[in-house]
Amino acid sequence: MAVSALPVAEAEARSTSLRADWRRTWYRFRHNPTAVIGLIITVLVILIALLAPVISPFPASAGNFVDFSHMLTPPSWPHVLGTDNAGRDMLTRILFGYRISLALVVVVLLIGVPLGVFIGLVAGYYGGWVEAVLMRFTDIFLSVPALVMAMAITSVLTPNLLNAMIAVSALWWTWHARLVHGITVSLKQEDYVDAARLMGASSLHIMVREILPNAMSAILVKITLDAGFVILIGAGLSYLGLGVQPPQADLGTMVAAGTQDLPSGWWETVFPGLAISLAVLGFNLLGDGLRDLFDVDV
Amino acid sequence: MKNAHTLRLHDLSVTFKGFEGTARVVDHASLTVNAGELVGVVGETGCGKSVLMRAVLDLLPARTTRIDGAVEFDGADLRRLSRRARRAVILAQFNMVFQDPVGSLNPFFTIGQQVREVLAQANRRLGRHEGGAALDQRARALLARVQLDDPDRVLRAYPFQLSGGMNQRVSIALALSTEPWLIVADEPTTALDVTVQAEILTLFSRLVREEERSALLITHSMGVVRTTADRVLVMYAGVVVEEAPAADLFAAPRHPYTVGLLDCVPRLTGQEMAKGIPGTLPNYTAAPSGCRFHPRCPHAMPICVQERPPDFTVGAGHRVACWLYDGTR
Amino acid sequence: MARAEPALGARTPSIDAVAAPALLEVRALRQYFKSAGSRELKRAVDGVSLTLRRGEILGVVGESGSGKSTIARSVVGLYRPTSGEVLLDGRPLPAGSRRRSREQKRRLQMVFQNPASALNPRRTIGQALALPLRIHRGLRGQAARREIERLLGLVELPGEFAGRHPAALSGGQRQRVAIARALAAGPDLLILDEPTSALDVSVQAKMIDLLLALKTQLGLSYLFITHDISLVRTIADRVVVLYQGRVREAGPIAEVFQEPRHPYTRLLISAVPVITPEEEALQPRIPIDVPGNGRATPEPDVGCAFAPRCPSVMERCWVRPPPLFRMGNVETRCFLAEETGTRLPEEGE
Numbered sequence: 001m002a003v004s005a006l007p008v009a010e011a012e013a014r015s016t017s018l019r020a021d022w023r024r025t026w027y028r029f030r031h032n033p034t035a036v037i038g039l040i041i042t043v044l045v046i047l048i049a050l051l052a053p054v055i056s057p058f059p060a061s062a063g064n065f066v067d068f069s070h071m072l073t074p075p076s077w078p079h080v081l082g083t084d085n086a087g088r089d090m091l092t093r094i095l096f097g098y099r100i101s102l103a104l105v106v107v108v109l110l111i112g113v114p115l116g117v118f119i120g121l122v123a124g125y126y127g128g129w130v131e132a133v134l135m136r137f138t139d140i141f142l143s144v145p146a147l148v149m150a151m152a153i154t155s156v157l158t159p160n161l162l163n164a165m166i167a168v169s170a171l172w173w174t175w176h177a178r179l180v181h182g183i184t185v186s187l188k189q190e191d192y193v194d195a196a197r198l199m200g201a202s203s204l205h206i207m208v209r210e211i212l213p214n215a216m217s218a219i220l221v222k223i224t225l226d227a228g229f230v231i232l233i234g235a236g237l238s239y240l241g242l243g244v245q246p247p248q249a250d251l252g253t254m255v256a257a258g259t260q261d262l263p264s265g266w267w268e269t270v271f272p273g274l275a276i277s278l279a280v281l282g283f284n285l286l287g288d289g290l291r292d293l294f295d296v297d298v
Numbered sequence: 299m300k301n302a303h304t305l306r307l308h309d310l311s312v313t314f315k316g317f318e319g320t321a322r323v324v325d326h327a328s329l330t331v332n333a334g335e336l337v338g339v340v341g342e343t344g345c346g347k348s349v350l351m352r353a354v355l356d357l358l359p360a361r362t363t364r365i366d367g368a369v370e371f372d373g374a375d376l377r378r379l380s381r382r383a384r385r386a387v388i389l390a391q392f393n394m395v396f397q398d399p400v401g402s403l404n405p406f407f408t409i410g411q412q413v414r415e416v417l418a419q420a421n422r423r424l425g426r427h428e429g430g431a432a433l434d435q436r437a438r439a440l441l442a443r444v445q446l447d448d449p450d451r452v453l454r455a456y457p458f459q460l461s462g463g464m465n466q467r468v469s470i471a472l473a474l475s476t477e478p479w480l481i482v483a484d485e486p487t488t489a490l491d492v493t494v495q496a497e498i499l500t501l502f503s504r505l506v507r508e509e510e511r512s513a514l515l516i517t518h519s520m521g522v523v524r525t526t527a528d529r530v531l532v533m534y535a536g537v538v539v540e541e542a543p544a545a546d547l548f549a550a551p552r553h554p555y556t557v558g559l560l561d562c563v564p565r566l567t568g569q570e571m572a573k574g575i576p577g578t579l580p581n582y583t584a585a586p587s588g589c590r591f592h593p594r595c596p597h598a599m600p601i602c603v604q605e606r607p608p609d610f611t612v613g614a615g616h617r618v619a620c621w622l623y624d625g626t627r
Numbered sequence: 628m629a630r631a632e633p634a635l636g637a638r639t640p641s642i643d644a645v646a647a648p649a650l651l652e653v654r655a656l657r658q659y660f661k662s663a664g665s666r667e668l669k670r671a672v673d674g675v676s677l678t679l680r681r682g683e684i685l686g687v688v689g690e691s692g693s694g695k696s697t698i699a700r701s702v703v704g705l706y707r708p709t710s711g712e713v714l715l716d717g718r719p720l721p722a723g724s725r726r727r728s729r730e731q732k733r734r735l736q737m738v739f740q741n742p743a744s745a746l747n748p749r750r751t752i753g754q755a756l757a758l759p760l761r762i763h764r765g766l767r768g769q770a771a772r773r774e775i776e777r778l779l780g781l782v783e784l785p786g787e788f789a790g791r792h793p794a795a796l797s798g799g800q801r802q803r804v805a806i807a808r809a810l811a812a813g814p815d816l817l818i819l820d821e822p823t824s825a826l827d828v829s830v831q832a833k834m835i836d837l838l839l840a841l842k843t844q845l846g847l848s849y850l851f852i853t854h855d856i857s858l859v860r861t862i863a864d865r866v867v868v869l870y871q872g873r874v875r876e877a878g879p880i881a882e883v884f885q886e887p888r889h890p891y892t893r894l895l896i897s898a899v900p901v902i903t904p905e906e907e908a909l910q911p912r913i914p915i916d917v918p919g920n921g922r923a924t925p926e927p928d929v930g931c932a933f934a935p936r937c938p939s940v941m942e943r944c945w946v947r948p949p950p951l952f953r954m955g956n957v958e959t960r961c962f963l964a965e966e967t968g969t970r971l972p973e974e975g976e
Contacts, residue, residue: 027317191739192747192755194705195805197724199759199812200732213749342827447921462691491690492856496898518827521900548902562832564857566899566906568881571861574833 028293035289041282042224049102052095061088062096072265082267084258090267094275097251100244101279104165104234105227111169113223116176117215121207123177124184135181141174146229147236154242161250164243168233172226179222183215217294224287228280235276251276303372303391303479305331305354305512310367312346312353312536314582321582323349325536325590326367328609331480336506336513338527338544340520342559344579346536347516351482354514356381356388389423393478395502397485399465403457409468410453413437413475420476440471445501463494470502474509481506482514487522499526520563524548529615532556535580535590541609542616552618554595589621597622649717650848651679651702651735651816655973656711658697671697673872673927674711674973679816684842684849686863686880688856688895693869695852696740699820702850703737715816733763736809740821742801746793752779752804753789759811778807782837799830803837810845818850823858835862856899857906860884868892871932878957887911888959890937913938931961939963 029035053059057078067087075082081090123134141149146168153167187193188211196210235252237243244250251272258268312324324346331337339347352358353365356376369376371391376384396402404412414433421428428436434453441449444467457465466486473481483502487495503526506513515527523530523544530547532540532555540553551557561572577594580586586593592602601621610623658672672694679685689695700706702713704724713720715734721727739745746755756775760766766774776786782803793801802822809817819838823831839862842849853859859866859880866883868876868891876889887893893911901907922945924935931937931944943962951960952968959968 023317190747191741191744194700195737195739195745195808196747196758197705198703198732198737199808200729200762201758205758209750210747214747216749342829492854493690493894493898496900499900519900520828520902524902525900559829560902562829563902564855564861565903566857566860566884566896566901566909567903568860568884571832571835573836575829 029289032289032292034285035293038282038285038287038289041278042286045098045279045282046102048095049098052099056089056092056095058089058092061092072261072268075267081271082265084254084268085261085265090271093254094251094272097254097272097275098279100161100248100250101231101234101276104161104168105230107165108168108172108230109223109226112172113176113219116173116178117180117212117219119173120177120180120182121184121212124181125188125203125207125211127185131181134177138174138177138181141171142178144171146171146233150233150237151240151242154237159242159245161244161248164234164237167237168230172230175226176219176222179218180215183218184211187211187214217290221287221291221294224283224290228283228287231276231279231283302333303512304333304370305329305480306368306370307350307354308368308370310350310353310365310369312349312358313364313366315362315364319583322585323536323582324353325585326606327533327536327538329531329538329541331512331514333479333512334507334510336503336515336526336528338515338517338523338530339533340517340523340530341533342518342579344535345533347533348484349536350533351484351514351516355392355394355482356384389476391479393473393476393481395466395469395473395481395483395486397488399462399469399489400457402469403465405457408454408456409460410434410437413440413453413468413472416472416475436475440475441468443474443505444468444471446471461494462490463498466490466494466498467501470498470505474505478511480512480514482516484516485518486515488517488519495522502526520548520560532559535585536582537590537619539591539620540616540618542613546613546616550613550616552612552616552623553591553620554597554622555591558594589619648681649678650681650715651850652714652717653677653698653702654712654714656698656701656713657709658694658701658706659709670872670927672701675869675872675874676973677867677874677877679848679850681815682846682848683864684851684862686859686866687850687852687869688854688859688866689869690854690895692871694872695854695869696820698869699737699818699850699852703735703818704732729763733812734815735818736812736814736816737818737820738802738805738809738822740824742798742805742825743793745805746801746808748793750792751789752791752793752796755804756789756808756811759808763812774811778811779804781810781841782807799826799834802826802834806838806841810841814847816848816850818852820852821854822851824853824855831858838862856895857901868895872927873932874951874958874960875933876957876959876961878955882955882957884909888954888957888964889961890939890963891933892959894936 048055056062057080065086065088069087070079070083071085071087073079073083079089079091081094083089084093119134119138123131149171150164150167153170154163157163193206193210196206201210234243235250235255238250238252239256241256244253254272255269255276258265258272261268307327307329310324310327311322313320313322327346327350329337329339329350339350341347349358354369358365365377367377371387376387379387403409414437417428417433417436437453438449441452446452446464446467452460452464452468460468486502487498490498499522502513515523517523527544530542530544531538532547532553534555540547540551540556547556548560551560555575558572558575562574564571575594580590580593588604589595589602589607592598595602599621607619607621607624609617609619610625611617612623654676656672656675657670660669660671662669675694675698677685677687687695687698697706701708704720704722704727707722715731720731724732746752753772753775756778757771760771760774764774772789775789779786779788784800784803784807788796788800788804793804796804806822822838823834826834835858838849841847851859851863863880865878866880867874868883868889870891876883876887876892883892884896887896894913897910897913899910901910922935924932925945928948930946931949934940934944937944941962949960949962951958951971951973952964953971954964954968958971
């Protein structure tokens with residue numbers, strides 16, 4: 001009941017320009033502190049991942065590098081975050097670790113989201129037995145916890161980054177399928193869908209051009225929230241030795257490897273762990289902010 | 299008279315601050331409700347009538363709203379009281395009936411639970427205590443007052459199980475339960491069928507008069523105020539443009555907007571309606587100078603652009619904010 | 628057959644209501660819905676027949692639960708009728724819109740009630756208008772753009788609106804776009820489902836003016852559905868009054884309003900909050916606050932659904948569903964007309 005926006009005159013007085021619409025959206029976003037923080041962190045993480053080779057102080061540390069003269073040095077100059085038990089610079093490895101984590105996110109979402117959206121759209125639009133078959137199929141996959149499924153797949157195939165990505169993708173589409181299915185079922189009843197049908201629009205047109213654009217904001221919010229989860233699962237797999245293999249620097253592997261030097265060499269575990277938390281936090285805050293902005297029920 | 303109170307809005311202005319700028323959505327509005335009166339406030343969407351009502355009931359967000367002017371209850375300006383004191387007066391003396399009966403009743407609770415809760419809360423405020431049986435008795439009596447047959451069935455039901463008309467009767471009963479002096483009804487029948495609307499309006503005005511209360515009826519329907527209100531105020535773009543006893547307003551409307559509006563209402567005689575009022579509602583962040591209606595007025599004069607018209611008296615209790623009625627010109 | 632004198636000052640009906648050919652015919656339409664959860668069948672439309680002649684405005688009036696919106700959707704093919712048929716120019720239309728030909732879809736278009744949901748919020752106005760242009764008139768690219776601008780001009784909107792999204796438009800403007808979209812295909816008949824209910828009175832007046840002008844300009848016929856009694860009186864040529872899924876009264880507008888036969892019609896007209904004494908004089912004097920006579924509403928096949936609220940109810944109204952009677956140009960479903968009217972046979976008898 002509280003009036004938080006200017007009352008809109010319903011008569012012929014409200015034609016604002018397209019640019020004003022965007023500015024209004026940005027204004028609202030700007031005034032949401034969590035969203036802004038999330039955006040900053042997310043952009044930071046992405047930049048780091050892209051520029052890792054350029055900005056890391058000791059690029060060699062990312063690969064097969066050993067320097068026993070400097071092993072396990074605590075955080076100090078020039079190794080600001082210390083070195084691990086092979087003498088590799090922690091900061092560098094963390095920066096490169098972001099690369100791998102984000103690569104995982106990109107691949108998983110690139111495969112999983114379109115597949116899930118497609119299945120959800122088709123199931124929701126057609127209904128009937130098509131919906132029943134597709135959604136039960138989805139339910140089966142949904143009932144298996146992601147990490148367990150990923151573990152199962154990667155223990156059968158050779159554990160490496162590629163297979164880890166495949167394993168996670170194989171599950172990720174299910175969430176989007178369910179999300180889009182729900183949205184499609186409710187949007188299907190909107191007047192503008194009826195109007196398109198009355199015009200003679202094809203089912204394909206209705207699904208892709210009428211319904212899908214209205215689901216985009218929910219999908220977008222889900223993607224940003226997913227990113228955090230994918231990073232965590234990837235890190236989890238690597239921690240268990242089923243994902244990225246050394247000497248590739250993945251944050252999860254680093255946490256695992258570092259545990260053997262606890263508690264004296266704490267920086268080997270703590271910093272990679274914090275790095276994971278930071279990235280996940282950033283994506284989550286951004287997702288929350290977007291959700292508030294779009295007022296979406298995800 | 300039992301409840302001899304008075305509510306007087308004096309030069310009330312409400313300004314919102316938002317992305318597009320500052321907007322004065324109520325502009326120096328004055329309004330009086332005397333004891334035993336049913337005052338209608340009529341206007342189209344965006345005219346400020348709902349905002350006006352919310353300003354009176356202290357329902358506007360403090361951070362982005364500025365309210366100027368006085369809201370006097372029995373001579374004391376509520377705006378000058380502390381928030382707590384103001385709320386105390388409002389809770390004791392006013393109550394409200396909303397437009398959407400389904401929206402204002404909680405769908406998760408039965409009618410009985412909601413009525414009992416409202417009664418119990420009122421008791422707490424007054425320091426009274428009543429047992430469950432006494433509350434039930436009062437709840438049943440309340441429903442009988444709004445002519446709901448079979449009150450026990452209604453008390454057991456959920457809002458979605460009742461018709462719109464029945465839900466609105468419950469809303470009226472709830473509003474009456476705190477024994478307010480003034481009931482504010484915001485579009486109470488807009489969501490109802492026309493036959494139900496007639497019943498509810500008859501009930502509402504009868505209850506108000508029989509119980510010697512006062513009411514502020516806010517609506518966009520000219521027909522509704524004509525049949526229900528004693529006195530009518532017409533609002534346009536945040537300004538009260540005309541005020542008159544109901545019969546006088548419809549027999550002899552003066553303000554060009556009132557005239558234009560009445561011409562647009564479809565008639566049962568079947569005669570053609572006017573083709574609308576030319577122009578559009580103003581942008582409140584850049585409102586027209588002088589009289590806010592001048593860009594759309596067929597009788598606009600140079601002074602209308604320069605100066606905002608004051609109220610001119612054109613009859614007993616009949617005032618118009620229009621330069622056409624300036625006796626000195 | 629003599630034509631009734633129109634009421635003083637009323638709009639002259641556009642055509643001779645009796646002689647013009649039927650463009651749209653609805654025969655014994657029944658639309659029953661299974662409500663989720665309960666086994667009961669909801670009889671939204673329960674045997675409605677009506678005729679719309681070429682060039683006329685047929686008003687369909689009723690309150691909530693009357694079935695008027697359902698009729699609109701069934702006629703246009705969004706629902707598949709439980710039984711009954713819809714005929715266009717004497718030829719039956721396939722039940723669902725999916726089975727109808729492009730030509731059939733073109734001829735029959737609909738304007739929805741709620742301007743906020745009738746346009747896809749994520750598509751621009753231009754995109755919304757381009758769809759029927761592409762499908763029904765094969766226009767694309769530059770030709771489509773020109774036509775979009777022309778259509779917007781037809782509904783008195785500036786051409787630059789083509790690039791805007793519906794959220795940037797007011798309710799009245801969106802409704803104009805909806806009308807333009809319905810016209811884009813080049814229809815013969817528009818079904819308007821409460822097109823002005825969500826609009827302010829002055830905006831409604833402009834919209835009605837536009838609709839009447841377009842009708843004359845483009846030679847359209849309108850099926851105008853509304854709950855606003857005064858509005859239907861002002862613009863319709865003939866009217867159908869619905870109550871709980873059945874036609875209670877139908878006939879030329881002036882006749883029905885001058886002397887309403889059915890008690891429900893009388894109740895409707897008397898309940899309107901009018902603004903002039905002249906209108907008051909036309910309203911039947913019925914006490915609004917008639918306490919219900921307490922008896923349960925008869926089932927549709929058992930008695931008259933209006934019986935519990937009817938001031939003139941008779942015992943037989945509870946035990947037999949009233950048939951349709953004709954009295955002059957007006958049809959009414961009420962036993963009060965039994966003496967003076969002619970009983971009309973209906974489908975299924």
